[in-house]
Amino acid sequence: MVSNYLKIALRNLTRFKAYSAINITGLAVGMACCILILLYVFDELSYDRFHENAGRIYRIGVEGTLGDNSFNAAVSPPVLRNTLINDYPEVINATRVKNFGFPVLRYGDKVFSEELFFWVDSSFFDVFTVEFVKGNPKTALTLPESVVLTERMAKKYFGNEDPMGKLINSDNRRDYKITGVVKEFPENSHFHFDFLASLNSYGFIDQQGWLNNDYYTYFLLQEDFPAEQFEAKLPGIIEKHVFPVIERFLSVSIEDLEKRGMRYEYILQPVTDIHLFSNLDAEVEPNGDIAYIYIFSLIAAGILLIACINFTNLATARSANRLKEIGVRKTLGSSRQQLIKQFLTESILMSLIAVVISLIIIEIALPFFGELVNKHLTFGLFTNAYSIPLLLVFILVVGTFAGAYPALYLSSFNPVKVLKKETGQSGKNPWLRNSLVVVQFAVSITLFIGTIIVYNQLDFISNKKLGFNKEQVIIVKKTDDIGRFMESFRNDLKSIPGVINASNSNNLFGQNFGNTPYRRYGTNDNHLMNIMFADYYFAPVYEIEMLKGRYYSEYYGSDTTAIVLNETAAKELGIQDDPIGKLIEHPDDNDEPEPYTVIGVMKDFHFQSLHRRIEPILIRLFNPGDFGRNVSVKVTPDNIDKKLEEIKNVWHKYAGNQAFEYVFFDEDFAKVYEAEKRTGVIVTIFSILAILIACLGLLGLAAFTTEQRTKEVGIRKILGATIPGIVFLLLKDFAKWVIISNIIAWPIAYFALNK
Known part of the structure; x- marks a missing residue:
């Protein structure tokens, strides 16, 4: 039939x-x-499900409100990890993940600045599933200055040599001993690494405070223990450890802060939800939606x-x-x-x-x-x-x-x-x-x-005036290693025909900025501000317009204790009518925090995605001896290839064998809307x-x-x-x-x- x-x-x-x-x-x-x-x-939908215990791995982030500002971030304090392990038996193990920067690594004549270099606890391999090709996961990161790298990195630095036991130099400051070679995380992971170094290399970590939210904290929860039940315990950690520090830090009682609308919470995120459901500040990598x-x-x-x-x-x-x-x-x-x-x-x-x-x-x-x-x-x-x-x-x-x-x-x-x-x-x-x-x-x-x-919408995004000029700017990346030669490097760049100006900064528009409390001098009314550090030439390079006052100038020695902010920041601080000469301060553990004098107010500009409102931002001068990892080079539109070749030659004059890496800022900024x-x-x-x-x-x-x-x-x-x-x-x-x-x-x- x-x-x-x-x-x-x-x-x-x-x-x-x-x-x-x-x-x-x-x-x-x-x-x-x-x-x-x-x-x-x-x-x-498959992200992070390759881990053996994917359903029991969680990340702790932080969110809250201070003044008129809300904050949320995927990070938490480094001391949280030991508290979880010692005080909560349902936590099987926990690990911190931290990127202190992008170190310049050297082995022989090979020199590279690596972005995917993370420092973790040795318990990282107990929480996450990592396949070892060489080495022992139980001991690989127990000792200081030990590092595990992926197969791809082993090939990049050592070719066909056996990397085990070899030393690789970081920033001309310390040598890391290679104790393991591992498989890379698959593409469907919310974060990836090339190197995992031991956090034991830094002894100061466990002495950092409860407000230093700068580490990713992951932990493995006991099988069959309800996540909601554990999440209900998180406010107790804040009340015991965080609130006393806030009171001391801001010189205000928690009761008064809560009356003003302050909120401070830890949030629990299943690792399998991070890629699609998490859109916090300071994510390890951009997530999906x-x-x-x-x-x-x-x-x-x-x-x-x-x-x-x-x-x-x-x-x-x-x-x-x-x-x-x-x-x-x-x-x-x-x-x-x-x-x-x-x-x-x-x-x-x-x-x-x-x-x-x-x-x-x-x-x-x-x-x-x-x-x-x-x-x-x-x-x-x-x-x-x-x-x-x-x-x-x-x-x-x-x-x-x-x-x-x-x-x-x-x-x-x-x-x-x-x-x-x-x-x-x-x-x-x-x-x-x-x-x-x-x-x-x-x-x-x-x-x-x-x-x-x-x-x-895309046409609107492409043609919207941002309040600064993103065109004809070449970003020379990973300039950390030439910091002490920065002024000479910049002067040599300016001597190239067609190079208008150059500026060093720790951040670029479109990236994440750190939220830091600032207040008018002598008050307790704190406001969260985005902050970036730059040199005297940043505003001229990006053609940022000043509403009142001026930008920094090397001809004013007092500018080292000055500060420049945008209109929104001036409004939140309540100094929008007459801002010049006003004093603001960053509360810290000192009894007498150093005040900064406002010398200029920038017109508001969109330094983040157009999906976000214009937030308050402060630009401060680098402290003496500090440098950023980006140099913005403003150029004329002609003969770009020739200019790039000359910039590359100047780079190798100061950076030696380190690879020359650059992007055009307008293309890099467009990634915000990718x-x-x-x-x-x-x-x-x-x-x-x-x-x-x-x-x-x-x-x-x-x-x-x-x-x-x-x-x-x-x-x-x-x-x-x-x-x-x-x-x-x-x-x-x-x-x-x-x-x-x-x-x-x-x-x-x-x-x-x-x-």
């Missing part, structure tokens, strides 16, 4: 070639789009729905061509169940063929799609044990969903009426088909509207495909409608109808449903996009 169903199904596929081609093409493209998006979604998962999942469902609607519409429209077949089958004894099975077999067979074609499309498109979403995606059809079973289920579900209504509809005809041609034609009661056309075009138009909105831009491109591509699939189905419906009305068209032409008039007549019904689709889609899109 099944073989008979298949024979008939194949015969019908070849008999109605145009119908079959349209249906299979629509299904194949829809399935390919759906599977590609699902590959991305599943990859995003669960909102994009919802958006892409809806797009995948929408495209597949459109493809299935195409199938349903074309099958019911084609019913007139199969009425005689149905009547004969029923007369010869076929039951309704048998007819349903026959039509579902045809539907599932089409689904199978469409899946095969979609797999070919995926194989071709996957590298391009992976590059688009910035992921290394693979579709392991034969390497993953679940792939084939899931595909079979997918084929059955799609085939059944798309073919269910046509099967029920076609099998319901009365054989006597069919053979006497008393049954209404499918085109005379097309309410469902028209409704489905409305649904699929409403979905397509909603996606298209979303695309327009996203691109308008996720939005990527989303815009993805939504655009799949929206266009959704509309094409819908139009493909509409083309098929139009062809069948025209075929059914051939006699009517002939009569109208005989009676004098023009070709444009006939075309308008045939398109009128479809245009009506597309207009209705627009009426439905616009309010839905407006509501969804406002959410």
Whole structure:
């Protein structure tokens, strides 16, 4: 019986070639789009689940409110780790993770500044799953000045040599002994490392205070211990350890601070939630966003729905061509169940063929799609044990969903009426088909509207005046190691033709800034401020406009105790009307904190994402002997390649063999919106495909409608109808449903996009 169903199904596929081609093409493209998006979604949902105890690993962050400012960060104090281990038996182990900077490493004549160099506790390997190639995880980081590196780094520095026991120099200050080689974390990890050094190398860490929120703290919770129960204990840690320090630090009682709205909390984050649900300051790496998962999942469902609607519409429209077949089958004894099975077999067979074609499309498109979403995606059809079973289920579900209504509809005809041609034609009661056309075009138009909105936002972001000039600035990176030669380095850069100016800073706009409390001198009203350190030339390089006063100048010796702030900071400190000469201070453990004199107020500018309000920011001069790791070089727009070559030569004059690394600031700043831009491109591509699939189905419906009305068209032409008039007549019904689709889609899109 099944073989008979298949024979008939194949015969019908070849008999109605145009119908079959349209249906299979629509299904194949829809399935390919759906599977590609699902590959991305599943990859995003898989983050950090490769750890053996992933469900029991947590990170502690901090959030709260001080004055008019809210703060949240993925970091916590270093002393928290020992408190967790010693005072809470449900904590199996804990580790701190810290990046003290990007050290310049040397081995022989190889010199590199490494960004993924972290210092951790030896218990790191008890909390996280790390595969050792060489070395012992129990002892690898127990001793000071020991370091574990990845296989890639071992190859980079040592080639084919065995790195175990060798020494690698850091910043010309200390040598680290290599005690292990490990596999890299996979891509679906919320943070990655190249080097893990022992925190025992720094003896001062456990003496740092409870307000020094500068370390990532992870811990492993006892199996079956409720995370909510442990989270309820976190306020007790704050009351016992943090509040006394705050009172001493700010010279104000906790009761008074709470009356003013102060809030200070530790937050518990499952490690598997960090990538999609955490958007705190000071994240180890940029995270994803669960909102994009919802958006892409809806797009995948929408495209597949459109493809299935195409199938349903074309099958019911084609019913007139199969009425005689149905009547004969029923007369010869076929039951309704048998007819349903026959039509579902045809539907599932089409689904199978469409899946095969979609797999070919995926194989071709996957590298391009992976590059688009910035992921290394693979579709392991034969390497993953679940792939084939899931595909079979997918084929059955799609085939059944798309073919269910046509099967029920076609099998319901009365054989006597069919053979006497008393049954209404499918085109005379097309309410469902028209409704489905409305649904699929409403979905397509909603996606298209979303695309327009996203691109308008991106256009706004691209053209919005930020309040500073990000153009024609080259950032020379990782300049830590030439700090003591910074002034000479800068002067040599300025001597290059076409170099206008150069400035050293510890931070760049678009990066995370540290939140630090400042207040007017002699008051206890603290405000959290973003702070960065720079030299005398930073504002001129970025063409930051001054609202009042001036920027720093090397001609004023008193500027070492001065401070420059933006309008928002002046307003929060209550000095916006007459700021120049006012004193502000940073509260610390000293009884008499040093005051800073305000010498200038900058016009507000967007130093962070446009998604965030302009926050208060202070710029301070470097303390004597301190230097930043970025040099911003302002250049003229001509002969950029020649200037880069000359800047590189100056770099090697001071940095020796260290690799010359640079970025153009405008391109680097644009990375703040990288996720939005990527989303815009993805939504655009799949929206266009959704509309094409819908139009493909509409083309098929139009062809069948025209075929059914051939006699009517002939009569109208005989009676004098023009070709444009006939075309308008045939398109009128479809245009009506597309207009209705627009009426439905616009309010839905407006509501969804406002959410």
